Amino acid sequence: MPELLWLLLPVAAMSGWLAGRRSGAGHRGGEQRDLPEAYFQGLNYLLNEERDKALEVFTQMVEVDSETVETHLALGSLFRRRGEVDRAIRIHQNLIARPALSRQQRTYALLELGEDYMRAGLLDRAETLFEEVIDLNHHVEPALRQLLAIYQQEKEWDQAIGAALRLEKVSAQNLHPQVAHFYCEMAGEAWAAGDLSRARTLYKRALTHDPRCVRASIQAGHLARQMGHARQAVRLYRQVPTQAPEFVGEVLDGLYQALESLGQLHRYPEFLDQLLATGKAPVAVALAKVEWLRAEAGHEAAMRWLAEHLEAQPSVRGLLRLVEMSDGAPPVAEGPVEAALHRTLRALLEARAQYLCGQCGFTARTLFWQCPGCKSWGSIRPLRGVEGE
């Protein structure tokens, strides 16, 4: 109902003018005669669809005081929500320029203006305003929240960490998981720039802030392997099942290689069996076990094990593997049933997402540590269940 908003404007202006007249009786006789004229001029602009001019006139004529500030703030945020950011900015700038505002009201208007700037993509200006709001010591929590959003958007991870830790203090919200992700982001940048030891330090910091940060363990494990520290890689990879077992599939190859370089490959099947015994292992673990059995005990034994496993934990991926392995020959060379089954299963797997955001339902075929949909950190996880990983 956009029209209703425009109707609010003359009402707000009139109430503001009346309030001004009540409080300032006798002082501004000349002004009082002029204001209704401006009012009718504003109405005229509205009726002629010259809305910007109407907005100008109405916001200028209003004597902003404690009674009308709220109306202006409501108008401004309504305009912003409708995407009319320029108009929201004008209303808020006009408010801030008024000397009658209390410190708290002024801070709130600054906060609103900051949000307008953010909406308009003027992040630098928004940042300056939010810092001012924090300095004024009113509405600190929403200002910190906005700053945190800006720093993330600008990938200023150092500052994002600072803002998150300050926000934790004023909001009683646990932001350590996010802070850990910010450290992981910094570590990734250091790694990409070739500074491996700094990257390692930053992953360590991530784990200090959030020992359950599965991303830090996975990536630090990969890094340790690249640095030739296989023992450390194994230690990091082995944290994954206790942090978040659904991510184990991400480290199986790395674990295998690290154990191989240590000459301790016998520990690999032990690791798989421990996970399988919990009954919560992702399909990737069962498939790794199948490969291990195929190499150690032969094709038949591997297939038998897989068929048995699928009875307890049915999965499309497992079934596809079983079909592929049947008789060791490519299924196309077999009967039409196997060939059709093979094609269907493959199509089913290819069409389906492998990762799901638990916050907003965003699905993806690759793993994102920050959800592209809702911007949550660590909310995207490998899918589980019959069709899952």
Ligand SMILES: [Zn+2]
């Ligand atoms: Zn999401």
